[in-house]
Amino acid sequence: MPQTLNINQADFEACFLALLTAKREDSPDVDAIVADIIADVRARGDDAVIELTEKFDRLNLTPDTLAFSREEIMAHCATVPTVEREALELAADRIRAYHARQLPQDAQWEDETGAELGWRWTPVSAAGLYVPGGLASYPSSVLMNAIPAKVAGVERLAICVPTPDGVTNPLVLLAAHIAGVDEIYRIGGAQAIAALAYGTETIAPVDKITGPGNAFVAAAKRRVFGKVGIDMIAGPSEILVIADGDNDPAWIATDLLSQAEHDESAQSILITDDAEFGEKVMQAVTRQLETLERRVIAGASWRDFGAVIVVNDMAEAAALSNRLAPEHLELCVADPDGLAAQITHAGAIFLGAWTPEAIGDYIGGPNHVLPTARSARFSSGLSVMDFVKRTTLTKMTPASLAAIGPAAEVLAISEGLEAHGLSVRARLDKLNR
Amino acid sequence: MPQTLNINQADFEACFLALLTAKREDSPDVDAIVADIIADVRARGDDAVIELTEKFDRLNLTPDTLAFSREEIMAHCATVPTVEREALELAADRIRAYHARQLPQDAQWEDETGAELGWRWTPVSAAGLYVPGGLASYPSSVLMNAIPAKVAGVERLAICVPTPDGVTNPLVLLAAHIAGVDEIYRIGGAQAIAALAYGTETIAPVDKITGPGNAFVAAAKRRVFGKVGIDMIAGPSEILVIADGDNDPAWIATDLLSQAEHDESAQSILITDDAEFGEKVMQAVTRQLETLERRVIAGASWRDFGAVIVVNDMAEAAALSNRLAPEHLELCVADPDGLAAQITHAGAIFLGAWTPEAIGDYIGGPNHVLPTARSARFSSGLSVMDFVKRTTLTKMTPASLAAIGPAAEVLAISEGLEAHGLSVRARLDKLNR
Numbered sequence: 001m002p003q004t005l006n007i008n009q010a011d012f013e014a015c016f017l018a019l020l021t022a023k024r025e026d027s028p029d030v031d032a033i034v035a036d037i038i039a040d041v042r043a044r045g046d047d048a049v050i051e052l053t054e055k056f057d058r059l060n061l062t063p064d065t066l067a068f069s070r071e072e073i074m075a076h077c078a079t080v081p082t083v084e085r086e087a088l089e090l091a092a093d094r095i096r097a098y099h100a101r102q103l104p105q106d107a108q109w110e111d112e113t114g115a116e117l118g119w120r121w122t123p124v125s126a127a128g129l130y131v132p133g134g135l136a137s138y139p140s141s142v143l144m145n146a147i148p149a150k151v152a153g154v155e156r157l158a159i160c161v162p163t164p165d166g167v168t169n170p171l172v173l174l175a176a177h178i179a180g181v182d183e184i185y186r187i188g189g190a191q192a193i194a195a196l197a198y199g200t201e202t203i204a205p206v207d208k209i210t211g212p213g214n215a216f217v218a219a220a221k222r223r224v225f226g227k228v229g230i231d232m233i234a235g236p237s238e239i240l241v242i243a244d245g246d247n248d249p250a251w252i253a254t255d256l257l258s259q260a261e262h263d264e265s266a267q268s269i270l271i272t273d274d275a276e277f278g279e280k281v282m283q284a285v286t287r288q289l290e291t292l293e294r295r296v297i298a299g300a301s302w303r304d305f306g307a308v309i310v311v312n313d314m315a316e317a318a319a320l321s322n323r324l325a326p327e328h329l330e331l332c333v334a335d336p337d338g339l340a341a342q343i344t345h346a347g348a349i350f351l352g353a354w355t356p357e358a359i360g361d362y363i364g365g366p367n368h369v370l371p372t373a374r375s376a377r378f379s380s381g382l383s384v385m386d387f388v389k390r391t392t393l394t395k396m397t398p399a400s401l402a403a404i405g406p407a408a409e410v411l412a413i414s415e416g417l418e419a420h421g422l423s424v425r426a427r428l429d430k431l432n433r
Numbered sequence: 434m435p436q437t438l439n440i441n442q443a444d445f446e447a448c449f450l451a452l453l454t455a456k457r458e459d460s461p462d463v464d465a466i467v468a469d470i471i472a473d474v475r476a477r478g479d480d481a482v483i484e485l486t487e488k489f490d491r492l493n494l495t496p497d498t499l500a501f502s503r504e505e506i507m508a509h510c511a512t513v514p515t516v517e518r519e520a521l522e523l524a525a526d527r528i529r530a531y532h533a534r535q536l537p538q539d540a541q542w543e544d545e546t547g548a549e550l551g552w553r554w555t556p557v558s559a560a561g562l563y564v565p566g567g568l569a570s571y572p573s574s575v576l577m578n579a580i581p582a583k584v585a586g587v588e589r590l591a592i593c594v595p596t597p598d599g600v601t602n603p604l605v606l607l608a609a610h611i612a613g614v615d616e617i618y619r620i621g622g623a624q625a626i627a628a629l630a631y632g633t634e635t636i637a638p639v640d641k642i643t644g645p646g647n648a649f650v651a652a653a654k655r656r657v658f659g660k661v662g663i664d665m666i667a668g669p670s671e672i673l674v675i676a677d678g679d680n681d682p683a684w685i686a687t688d689l690l691s692q693a694e695h696d697e698s699a700q701s702i703l704i705t706d707d708a709e710f711g712e713k714v715m716q717a718v719t720r721q722l723e724t725l726e727r728r729v730i731a732g733a734s735w736r737d738f739g740a741v742i743v744v745n746d747m748a749e750a751a752a753l754s755n756r757l758a759p760e761h762l763e764l765c766v767a768d769p770d771g772l773a774a775q776i777t778h779a780g781a782i783f784l785g786a787w788t789p790e791a792i793g794d795y796i797g798g799p800n801h802v803l804p805t806a807r808s809a810r811f812s813s814g815l816s817v818m819d820f821v822k823r824t825t826l827t828k829m830t831p832a833s834l835a836a837i838g839p840a841a842e843v844l845a846i847s848e849g850l851e852a853h854g855l856s857v858r859a860r861l862d863k864l865n866r
Binding site for chain 1: 520542662
């Protein structure tokens, strides 16, 4: 059974702190292995990638078969039932429409000295997207990573998806096709990240790598960070539901389990101002767990990391939520907008009982790649902004240099950087001549 | 003497590649030492910070003197000459005005199904800024880090600046005061980063850490990344000047030296379509190096990493520039705006011969914390965006759930996530009843 806490109990602060700092993730130390793999791929390119794929995925590839051919992709896509294809297409359309609004604006203006200032946004030229194989191979994640990149204007988008024993998920290929992915390689693990970052004879290097992965992939992304850009290192998923007593306990229970079923390390928390309602949700979870397909995983997550917290009012709920900084936050209350206004840290908010979190995982439009493990305190979900970068622009006129140049010279000299000062002084002298 | 290359020479591609991949930075492996320091600060808090400060900075502190008092700050600030104070204030005003335009907009709209979608930006609650002590203790960097944070709305901004042997730079304190910094601690190194990330009895933890530092600081920032947000890990500074023959060779030479004087690992490159002009700039650099205060540093940088590249036309210059993805790019050409339009990767562009790069270091308005080592391919300079984060918003109505919910259910089932599907289905069933 999960923890039940009441904000009025004497040891609440200690219990809540324990919940806040609970270590949910095993981080096996694979760094040395990953360093060797990256060095091997840098030194031997395709040969190394092919050998490692044979070793880890029991798959014999050649440079010519590292990538899926267009024919193979089309053949796999053709096996997808129409209802699933249409669902993917609807999801893609909605994700594209949402993210298109994130494209940032260039700016240019003249300041009071006559100088022109501004900035310009440009897309990353080439991006790589890692897609896990096996159990966690989610076509929805392909859409969520690939579409923001394409909306940003990334010209070349490559996917790496391992196919252990040659087993391919046609939905992943279809999602990539719908999203406009340019290249799909059937490789995985640290070797795939190394190939994307450094390139091989067959795989051109990219500038940015995103997407989830296991401990090897995460360690490899950390290692190549700097050589290329990376997205966040995602931890186990989590949901916080804030619900009043006017909800159907069964709905809330299912919402909690929809997070718990991801992973034994996932975390589902309910905060309510109605202790009796909290009890009913606990009972509903227990009941639903009896028949749920993934009851072993969901049950372990709920038992080890689940919690029901009873508060006196919704202001207390908001304050606790801000300390948790949850990845997903459902507000199943009478005035969800009013409560949302009190939330300062959260990856995504789902407003009202008609908005189950699963809508955001698939089809709502916003991204489902979101900050975990309290990192919503300082970071955001994946977006178009992850695939663009800003160049600042400055254009002085002789008059504007005369107006502000002397101050730059003063500061340069105060920092002991003479040539900085001289580069301004030479121009000022010409004006004074 | 630096390298001189002509794009028409037979081995140009090999030489340019060597320039592109030259390792300019020693990265001493201090990771084990840093891990110990962080563990010590986490375990012993103030005591560890105080002991390490005594060891590394030869400074005896107590919990009460870890931070500068308001009186100390004011006393130091009072020693700054008026001309320097006014220059700092002008710089702060201009940086504030530029960055105020970067504040991102919230968004909310209704889609065609009646669902409300959008996002909201909120500031990071607390940020920490590292300021190096000694030679590289730059008040301008305090302004460039602190002002974007304050513009973003960060409530609590703490600075760590080591004061080895008690030596304090009054300009750094004044810059912090002008920028509105809330707390200034006289500690440095990995112990300062650990204190900011994990907190001590005296120093409350922050959510995001920015600012430059030595190898220990950089390693510590990498280690605490995830627990808190960090900015980029900055490498040695660099400038690329693209100049035609209509420039004063002395101006361009000084601009190149203003980057070279930062650091022996800095890099200054000139690309010109006028070989004779390139020669003149080389001669001017040699001449100016005879008297420059920091001639040992600037001379070593120019000798080891400088280059003059002669191209046939400015389109070639732009193409090479995009491969270099320079931190700073000066366009000293007849039509700088036209050339800038061909630039796809650069941290900051300075347009026209009246815009020396040093203006951007101090007073132009844009940030001087910029992506180095070709990372402008995938990242941007520091900005207000580094101190805010986005929460996505989704609010379904019964009708919008009826419209798109079934597709979410299909996708959930295709991914084997039954509870995800059930959380949608339970609501759809209620509608159909």
